[in-house]
Amino acid sequence: MSNFGYEPRHGWRAALACMVALAVAMGLGRFAFTPMLPVMLHEGSLDLEGGGVLASLNYLGYFIGALSCAAIRVPAAAMVRGGLVATAVLLLGMGLLHGFTLWGVLRTAAGVASAWTFVFASGWGLRRLAETGMHRLGGVIYTGPGIGIAATGLLGGLASRWGADAAWIGFGAVALLLIAGIWRVFDDGGHASERMPAATPAAPAPAASRAAAGQDGGSGDARALVILYGLAGFGYIITATFLPVIARQALPGSAWPDLFWPLFGLAVIPGALVGAQAPQHWDNRLLLAAAYAMQAAGVLLSVAWPDVAGLALGSLLLGLPFTAITLFAMREARRLKGNASAGLIGYATASYGIGQIVGPIFAAPLAHRTGSFTVPLLVAALALAGGAALFAWVGRHALRPAGAA
Template structure:
């Protein structure tokens, strides 16, 4: 599609909107933007960094404790991603104010995380991980929409990257804590993460006290309009086609990264027995994720989101390949960084594209895209765990993941040329 056709029309700013902005006070906008972005960051750290990804560093402890084998670990991972898929699809039908959903998601994540440490029954774990996946999808979609809308109202879209550093900070924290206190076992880890999540939820609870309403008129700055259009200007048919391909191709990195993201500590411990390095690769992934989110948010708003997504897919493919062809501390380190750098940048660019196509009504498209991502995540562990058990190696699954990412990148480049 022509770039000019994809560019949103600039809405006329009514006098009363300008007066409201003036009364709001420029002096208060930085504080309000910072507060909103940090609250969403903490929310995603809890819902994703803990609610979804604490399972990764705790999986080796659960396997070592004898309560779980690799195949059942793969089932737990896939059930979590199946819940994520179901939750993402249900976002389309939810009509509850976004802030209330975010609050409910925080509370539910705390309870579900504690539940993982209070039982050793596999069937209970399975239910908890499925529900936790649905909760993380709801929280992610509506915290994203709430935060991006709030920043658009404040004409502070540069803070958008801060929101998506949340999962990275959560991953770093969970990885380092498991490394430092892993001797206490998986049960203590789950309970500890649940208590920490409760404290964080209390800290941001007040920020989500009121729902953010859609503005009557969008901000007038070029950056704001490029990032958060109120009404897309492209032809409806073209928008539907672009939305379809966004959903389809956003599912690719779900499969592409998830095998590494689920089994990285297990893979690294197998390749480097007795080494202290395997405990550090997951925090490296999280730290790179934070950097990537901040850098991604600083890239020019007029750059095509689809081309930036394609570049991110290629980076992750290279990172996966490094762990296969160079299975040592250096290979896993560089691989973790290359997989982590684009991780939340992918989310940021995809959510921007959804808002470019649907404006203030992007939550449904975000939900569909997140559901496609969830399908990829469900498939990843279901392919990897049995294949690894049969062949004694994760390499075949990892090569498949890398190839899928390259194919997705080519698809995105193609979409910019039609």
């Protein structure tokens, strides 16, 4: 028997534990590389193109991990625990082991571990919130990546004093401390019901959503979601990977560049909370269009207004809809497919992952040759703007009365 219990007061316990799990897996395990990259470049242990490859290998690992989740038959809580421990060990390995090949293996494995933790912690936590009747705490879970990103950004700002090796080991130690604090929460006693990841909340789809799924869940809409969600992965990841490097190029010698990445992370937190409160009857495609447009403006600002104010505002606009985009995409998949949405979410996640893989290996060589990230950032902004326009078109077309011209 699980010792978790289903009283409403346990909803907060589940939400906070999953929040910390995502902070470790995403903020530390996945995105600590962003503030560490300029330090490793400065120390000469890595060049810009190598940094792009390591980033893409991490996103490749995330892609592989996300695809593998549907085939895993291990209890969700055990997968969360395993993914968290692996994340901490791999962070320590980045400081204790050296060489590009070893780092490539570690970053790929870290991507796999972060995907497993994200998927299984999301499913476990959303199911617990459904059982306790506290669905609205779902936004709390998805503040975790923002909290982790902000923490790595602030700690990474000190890394130039410690050196990259000490900083990676410090990140690993912080991860172990956080894992110890939530370890006992993820104890399900091996329930069979916990063996499959839940990609969407466990609550039954409302009748209107089920009806819409039957009428509106055609292959064309599903394909549009998969393709356009991939544009989000490509559009944000160039800035999310190279923001401190971009800021250093724009503001040489300034103390500000180390602060834009934690600002991005802090913006994720209110974005997740507000996004989770969006009424269910609002059109997800129009919400996604607005979120894409916001991120496109954020990316464009770093090119058009490359000073402290422009980079700060750009970081905020990029971070605010970061996890809200994922929430809206999950809702749209559920609208289209109802309780059978897991497959569509898997394909959409894979598309998003491909966009993330392509982004750094496209941007780094181009920035190296031109000496600037201007062209890659403009392409990223164009991808996001195009996705926004297409989501808006699909949404408005669906709202048009039958027979209208």
